[in-house]
Amino acid sequence: xxxxxxxRMTKHRHYRVENFTGEICIGYLISRAQSLNRIQxxxxxxxxxxxxxxxxxxxxxRDGLANTSADISRELSHDKGSMTRIIDQLENRKLLNRQxxxxxxxxxxxxxxxxxxxxxNRLIPKLVDFYNGLLGDFSPDEVRLxxxxxxxxxxxxxxxxxxSQREGARAT
Numbered sequence: 171x172x173x174x175x176x177x178r179m180t181k182h183r184h185y186r187v188e189n190f191t192g193e194i195c196i197g198y199l200i201s202r203a204q205s206l207n208r209i210q211x212x213x214x215x216x217x218x219x220x221x222x223x224x225x226x227x228x229x230x231x232r233d234g235l236a237n238t239s240a241d242i243s244r245e246l247s248h249d250k251g252s253m254t255r256i257i258d259q260l261e262n263r264k265l266l267n268r269q270x271x272x273x274x275x276x277x278x279x280x281x282x283x284x285x286x287x288x289x290x291n292r293l294i295p296k297l298v299d300f301y302n303g304l305l306g307d308f309s310p311d312e313v314r315l316x317x318x319x320x321x322x323x324x325x326x327x328x329x330x331x332x333x334s335q336r337e338g339a340r341a342t
Contacts, residue, residue, distance in 0.1 A: 196323070214300055220265075220289055223248070227256055228290045231266060231282045238279060265289055 185195075192198045208222070215222040226246055229235075236242040243253040257280065260266045265286035271277035282290070305313055 211297075211300065214296060215293075218293075220293065224256055224260060224265075225290065225293055227253075227260060228265060228282060228286050231280055232287060232290050237281070238277060242280070260286070 212222045215225065220228070223246075227242055230242050230245055231237065236245045239253050239257050240250065242248070242257075243250045246253075248256075257266065257268070261268060263285075264283055267281050267283055269279050269281065271279060308316070
């Protein structure tokens, strides 16, 4: 079972039942930071021609993180139905194209248009300013360490998800 496997892999016990609180839980801290981050970024994009969610979709395509609606939904933890509407809006505005896979017509690949790439790149300075302001009291080493630790945490969570999916596949 996956939990037994992960328990064997655990090198350190960072939490204890007797003193565990939400304020020290990384899950709570990450969730709260993400929530505050999203609220502020949505406000930053307010009144523009592209909202924050649309921009995130375009960034996924630009950075090669995903190239189908389902993959973007997973990458951004976004509802598939509303993702389809967002992609429809972006396609209608000629910011991305849909193209059916020649071998499997059920698969629809998404690509940025030149206008989509220009829109993403035009808005990046806004994000750079936002994060530089947010991290102004952090040293360059602290930002580098924070990025490394979050990347390591993401990798651990992805490994756990992969193991869980394998366990689920074996159980069926």
